[in-house]
Amino acid sequence: MDLQTIALHGGYTKDSQGTMAVPIYQTTAYEFRDVQHAADLFSLKELGNIYTRLNNPTTDVFEKRFAMLEGGEAALATSSGMSAIFFAIANAAEAGDNIVCAKQLYGGSLTLNTHTLKRFGIEARYFDVHDMASLESLIDDKTKVIFFESLTNPSIDVADIEAISAIADKYGILSVVDNTVATPVICRPFEHGADITVHSASKYTTGQGLAIGGILVERKGLVEKLRANPRYEHFNKPDASYHGLVYVDTNLPPYTLRARLSLARDLGAVLSPFNSWLFIQGMETLSLR
Template sequence: LEALIDAKTKVIFFESLTNPSIDVADIEAITAIANRHGILTVVDNTVATPILCRPFEHGADITVHSASKYTTGQGLAIGGILVEREGLVSKLRANPRYEHFNKPDASYHGLVYVDTNLPPYTLRARLSLARDLGAVLSPFNSWLFIQGMETLFLRMQEHSKNALALAEFLEAHPKVKKVNYPGLKSNANYKNAQKYFKDALCSGLLSFEVASLEEATKIVNATKLYSLVVNIGDSKSIITHPASTTHQQLNEQELIACGVPSGLIRISCGLESAADLIADMKQALEA
């Protein structure tokens, strides 16, 4: 990562838990590199949510979330969340990488973002970007997100418990080549998950590999309880075949390079009975 940084680098952007390869970032290692070069770190914390992972406590500068996922919990609203850590202004002030925060903004009567008493990053996002692009939530979508956040703490615990139970079942099934879930002790991300995730809960997202694209397609189509859509974070369980949907533009070599082989199936575990989720997956694998 450090070898890729040059004078033009503006930000290091990464996911706390990646989708759909389900890897856990070493947040402290990445932020340490960024800080040595005076670069902002932006963490997409959509999958973990602030309930399970708090990147600011490990040195991150900004977190973003697709609120259309776990925040709303039912896939009923489209929106996002942008949060900056307390004291970020000190990293932006007089930093040559971020001149636009330090120079007067002519469109706001010469306002200098680092000279206000307000969070400069989110202030500029609202005043410049939201103004110019019009990307503003409707009141109804905002209300839906508020309703979702009231139950987020409880939902993330149940999503995580269901995902771990399903992951353990899949790991023991002979048709499954590999299971990607950091709650499994056999997983390469287990150590990072124990460090960065609260109470070792690892969210409701997991993926697993079978022998081929054809086998994966057959399994996805054979499920009855899982909904075949590409969203995540719903109260209902979702099954997705990335190679034929979200990553269909990539060839076989590119799929492998980004950790999404053609036999990969992604699951967003919902709030149904874990026994029912396992039973449906068992019949789909053995159909």
């Protein structure tokens, strides 16, 4: 499917009523057939709806459709663009780690990285997107993320996604690209080697200023970069908070899976079904706008 077709139809399998438009599933909870069904859902032996803090049918369509637009494998919708950025970083880094960020960033990202993450014990180091040497000199064995924007907000600097992603790959580090300004219609960072994209869906995705929300997307095949990577042991060891799950061994996209089962579960910065529906409407005209 081309991008316009994806924006109209991607990720939606019609429900039992055969509705052409995606319904708003405005619910918090779901019925389990029996105790075993509930146990199978929570252990991921069966995939399905558990609780809207973790997943929701309307939000699922938004996530799938947006991931298809980006050319990615899976997505996680969040309550804002800033929460998507925080999830992308917190999913990789912990106290004692550092992230390497572009100097040319949205102001909210600069304050998050410089001040808020500092209180979590995560150091932010800054490079100029026009100086690759300044980037490489900042990397060490505690670097967990290289974060930059495809088109910077508001200066509209154009990052060399391929060059930055190549350096990230050289050191086995995750590259995270904020693609809000460019949108998947103008730029698809995964085609240039990026690992993760984040968006403030509040901007061009809605197109009408009706809803606050964000989304995090992982590229296809990211599991191979995470598997046995000493920088990301938490993806390769049993997660004591979720039944000893080893994320790289689930046959599911590991980055968004861990962000959903760990961060969205515990922090709760999730999107309402109604806002997901509004974003779905906005996506239909994204390529025209």
